[in-house]
Amino acid sequence: MTTMSDVPAESGAADREGTAPAVVTAVNRYAQQPGRVAVLDAAGAHDYRWLADAAGRVARVVGDRYAGRPVHLGITRRPDAVFVAAVLGCLQAGLTTSVLEPDDPVAPEFLGVSAVLDDLDALVSADPAPAGAGTADSAPAPGDDWAPGDDWAASAVDLRADDRFAVLSGAPGHWVSALCSALSAGAALLVEAPDLAAGPNLAGWLRDSGATVVFTTTPVVRALTAHAPQGHLPALRYAFVDNAGGLLGHDVEALRQVAPGARCVGTYRTDQTGRPRAVYAVPDDWAADDAPLRLPLGTAGTDLLLLNARDRVAGLGEIGEMCLGSYRTGDLARRWPDGTLEFAGLAGTDPSADPAETTAALLDLPQVRDALVTELIDDDGEPVLAGYIVGAELGPDSAAVRRALSLRLPEHLVPAVLHTLDALPLTPAGDYDWDALPSDTESAAETYVAPRTPLEADLAGILQELLKAERVGVFDTFFELGGFSLLATQLATRIRESFGTEVSLRDIFEAPTVDGLAQLIVRRQVEGAHDLEALLNEIERSDSGPASGPGPG
Structure with a gap:
């Protein structure tokens, strides 16, 4: 739901007065x-x-x-100009108004809405207002001078008059923000957009x-x-x-690859009038390698x-909770010297x-298109780090993903559970739907798969x-089952003794499953067979050559 209403005094309403009249004056x-x-x-237009x-x-x-009520x-949001006119008209009338998402499962009354305007077409086609009653025929009143800086x-x-504004979001404030900014700049607002779950069609x-x-x-x-x-x-x-904390440097870098001329602007907690509580415009010289993770x-x-924690203003670098007047957001942050x-x-x-x-580490993997990480509680009441990944090339075996993460992250940041999904669920607002994610602490990759070959059975x-x-x-990971360096050394010895194949500690680290080790052993044995065959061929050629020694005297 996108809301436009009076902001409580403690939330800085004085700073936001005049937003609606400004856009109306501009229009x-x-x-x-x-x-x-x-x-x-x-x-059309x-x-x-x-x-x-x-x-x-x-x-x-x-x-x-x-009047007087x-x-x-x-x-309810509609992909047409009538919707825009209705919103602008309510702004002009000074009425508390909320834009409702059509697929929002929450009933309007639970969002504070007391009446839903369902006669938009009739409202827009009502009898013309008297001259001077706020239509296009009425010139701006004295003192109504407006400049783009009002937005x-x-x-x-x-922002420029030749811009075209689009909204790929149902997030609170986004429609209001885009509407006010586009119309304040004299630009055009695009109201017909594909479903947010359209994936490939969005771009x-x-x-x-x-x-x-x-x-x-x-x-x-x-996406x-x-x-x-x-x-x-x-x-x-x-x-x-x-940006409520989830926008990463990886996302900015990926956006620059697709839209080289685009500048990313993060907006934090856009309020009811369409104004964000904090704004961060990524500098032109921003570089992912030097930037913070988030x-x-x-x-x-x-x-x-x-x-x-003492309800006092946090000092520089001190972590505190962000509060809007008496409302605690639940978000922790620290303030840098530049504010x-x-x-x-x-x-x-x-x-x-x-x-x-x-x-971020998951998103950096080429085969991963999207990822989320959260903490779950297992059957024993213990916290478990769980990851959710999307990627067409990802199979049920998550060992390769874990191996890649292990090369980059400390052990406690490598998910114990990895779920591979076709897509991450979204809310009508276009945010991740955390409640719709699988909550079980055993991923498909962790389901027991018995050895399929004699070699796998021996391994x-x-x-x-070794691990008792x-x-x-075959997809259980050596280190997640309790393996460590000393046991890895013993494992390498046992593999050499049992299969006549040399493996290093790095080999075990990069292929820590029965499946991975079995493939490695077979590959080494084939390579060894080829080497042996080449050696035997060389010996055979040497034996069949001309005899050496002194000739007849």
């Missing part, structure tokens, strides 16, 4: 320029004059309908639509970059990405406080065990004896 001003396109939908007239009608009708209106996004980056639509500015989420960025070739989005200039949250307004906030985890977690490091027996394990499956 009325641009309406004086005939043919200037405001909204693009399946029916709608200019600012049409939008100003339609919004004025909506404002007049809903203003009269709910406390009301929280809901407007937060225009203040952060260089194609973004390219074909000519979008230059997109408001989106981290999961959508990963775009996973399916689009390098340089696929040359027109994209800005990507405003919702993208910073950015600098925040005075309404966002960082409080330590930038860095996400440090969630309240109640250990900031030193950051799963983002594991997520499993050796590992079972009840049984060892």
Whole structure:
């Protein structure tokens, strides 16, 4: 749900007053320029004059309908210009309004909505307002001078009148933010977009639509970059990405590969009016190798406080919880000397065990398109690090993924459980749906698979004896079963004695399963057979050559 409502006084409402009038003033001003396109939908282009007239009608009708009554209106998002006019009209009327996602399973009344506007078409086509009642025919009033700086996004980056704004998100505030920023800049708003779960189709639509500015989420960025070739989005200039701590340097680098001219702007907790609580525009000279693991949250307004465990303002570098007035967000952060906030985890977690490091390592693997890492509780009540990965080339054996992680991460950051999925589940808002992830602490790769060949059976027996394990499956990992360096040395000795094949500790580290070791042994034996055959051929050629020695005298 995207919400536009009055912000409580302790949340800095004074800083946000005038947001709606500013965009309305801008729309009325641009309406004086005939043919200037405001909204693009399946029916075609709608200019600012049409939008100003339609919004004025909506404002007049809903203003009269709910005059003197406390009301929280809901407007279900539609991919057409009528929806935009309805939202703008409610802004103009000064009514508390929420944009509802069509697939949101939460009932509107549980979101604070007291009435849902379901007659948008009738509202937009209502009788024209009297002259001077806020339509395109009414010139801006004295004192209504407006500049792009009145919009937060225009203040952060260089938005232009020839931009095309798209929204690939249902995140709170994104539709409001995009609507206000696009219309404030005199640009065009694209309202018809593919489903967020469209995957490969998202990048194609973004390219074909000519979008230059997109408001989106981290999961959508990963879907775009996973399916689009390098340089696929040359027109994209800005990507405003919702960042509650999950936006990684890897994501920024991947976006730059797909859209070389795009600048990523992280937005933290966009509020009801479409304004983020903190903003971080990635610098042009930003480099992933030198950047922190997570993208910073950015600098925040005075309404966002960082409080330590004693409920005092946290000092520089001290971890505290971010609070909006009396509301605790549950997000931990630290403040840098320049005022930038860095996400440090969630309240109640250990900031030193950051799963983002594991997520980043998974995303760096070429066969992984998307990944999530979280902590589960196993049947014994113990915490277990679980990973969820997406990739067409990933099979049921996660040993190769774990081996790659083991080369880069300390043991406690390598997931004990890895689930390979076709796609990570998303909420209607375009965020990851953590509740829909498999919660079992045994992945498909960890299901016991018995030895399939005599060689695998012999190897499993050796590992079972060394590890004192009840049984060892072909995909069970030596180190996860309790193996360590000394036992690895003994394993190498036993393999040499049993199979006549030399393996090093590095070999065991890189192929720590029965399946991997069996393949390695067979490969070495074949290579050895070829070497032996070559040697025998050389000896045979030598024996069949001309006899040596003195000739007849």
